[in-house]
């Protein structure tokens with residue numbers, strides 16, 4: 396008896412006895428089809444398994460924080476370090492954005508000068524203006540008023556009054572602005588057309604935007620209830636009681652785009668098609684030569700420099716507390732380099748460029764497996780190799796859009812710009828920016844949806860903080876709880892870090908890990924090191940959750 400006689404399967408699959416040639420051909424065709432289907436199923440299973448593995452290894456990171464906290468700048472650092480090829484390919488297309496940043500700074504100076512010449516009290520509002528806390532319309536002077544107390548944290552944020560100059564110094568400043576300044580203003584006039592042109596080219600999604608100053612935090616269930624904000628004092632009264640001021644809408648000039656890639660591409664395409672019409676503005680082997688906007692900017696170079704370096708202009712800016720140098724997209728110290736016909740942005744330029752985020756932008760980053768022992772080694776497969784980073788718009792009116800992205804997120808990188816203890820929100824001039832950051836951080840810490848996410852806090856804009864403190868701004872004037880602690884950056888960072896830690900502790904029922912970093916994310920070298928540590932901690936936490944370590 397052969398071995399197959401005992402194999403039930405062999406009996407089942409054995410060809411029937413007395414099979415005719417036609418029957419045999421039909422059977423073989425059936426079997427071939429079955430084999431083909433089986434192979435297809437195997438292939439699909441393999442694909443599903445790979446997709447599942449990839450899905451398991453996918454790390455989702457959400458960048459959160461108020462507007463101008465440095466979210467997009469952090470993302471740029473990530474892309475610059477870990478998506479080098481894509482970054483380099485995109486770098487040139489930032490030129491129009493950087494030119495727009497420069498032009499807007501100049502226009503802000505011109506507007507401030509005009510306001511001064513007119514002798515009016517209002518100051519133009521712009522993305523490049525870092526306006527100190529202080530209500531332009533208040534009569535009282537230099538009298539800090541407690542504005543808000545953050546419940547359980549003990550930060551009392553004062554909004555100091557604008558320290559206005561005497562009538563004498565006002566009029567003397569006005570007369571210092573001479574015909575020379577009028578001429579500069581006239582000669583720089585074409586930059587208004589350039590601004591409009593660049594905006595059109597990039598496809599402005601929202602430029603002049605109105606914010607309702609009575610708008611809520613706008614983050615739905617995350618939003619702390621009004622009673623829990625701990626403002627049961629004059630601060631709350633001050634914010635809600637003055638109906639006239641609360642109803643006022645704050646006008647703000649800032650440029651933002653919904654789809655960054657599209658905007659950058661638009662800039663490039665508009666430029667090359669224009670170039671073929673005008674015989675210039677061409678793109679040759681990946682680099683620009685020139686275009687109308689660039690020509691005008693280049694021809695205004697000396698006047699722009701003269702304006703920025705002018706002593707009387709600096710005095711007007713100081714008087715009106717317009718701190719362009721601490722604002723977003725500051726390029727006035729780089730006029731020589733940028734206002735040329737052949738300007739090409741550097742890595743640092745792109746990182747410093749300001750383009751407000753509208754909605755949510757999504758980026759995928761593929762991390763290379765590094766040599767030597769890594770977290771990916773040891774049979775952990777593709778864990779942490781692919782990251783999806785979500786960058787959101789941070790203005791209050793945009794926070795509703797964050798919620799859908801809270802689901803399944805592995806890590807939050809929260810940016811709190813700590814230099815802004817004496818600034819107010821652009822979208823709501825009643826709210827101190829540090830107070831807003833603390834409230835937002837509290838919402839993030841208390842969110843059930845984010846309970847499992849790794850928390851990373853960047854105490855950002857430390858460079859601006861240092862400059863501000865050095866210039867004599869006293870933290871205790873804005874945060875009375877800071878008391879007599881030394882007015883240096885190290886002490887302020889330590890103090891605020893403890894405040895953010897306290898908030899997390901108060902909002903967590905179980906002890907929760909959070910990684911804290913003092914950052915200046917425009918410093919790309921230092922940020923590269925921070926990101927490496929951040930990346931490792933996120934992957935480590937992710938693996939812990941997945942029971943892999």
Ligand SMILES: Nc1nc2c(ncn2[C@@H]2O[C@H](COP(=O)(O)OP(=O)(O)OP(=O)(O)O)[C@@H](O)[C@H]2O)c(=O)[nH]1
Pocket residue numbers: 460461462463464465466467468469722723724725746747748749750751752753787788789790855856857858859914915916917918
């Ligand atoms: N000096 C300095 N500037 C910074 C720092 N972080 C961000 N900036 C600048 O601040 C501006 C705003 O930064 P963004 O990254 O665009 O802010 P954002 O949080 O994405 O703001 P939205 O898109 O409005 O939500 C940019 O011009 C940055 O170059 C920092 O640490 N130091």
Ligand SMILES: [Mg+2]
Pocket residue numbers: 466467468750751752786787788789
């Ligand atoms: Mg942004």
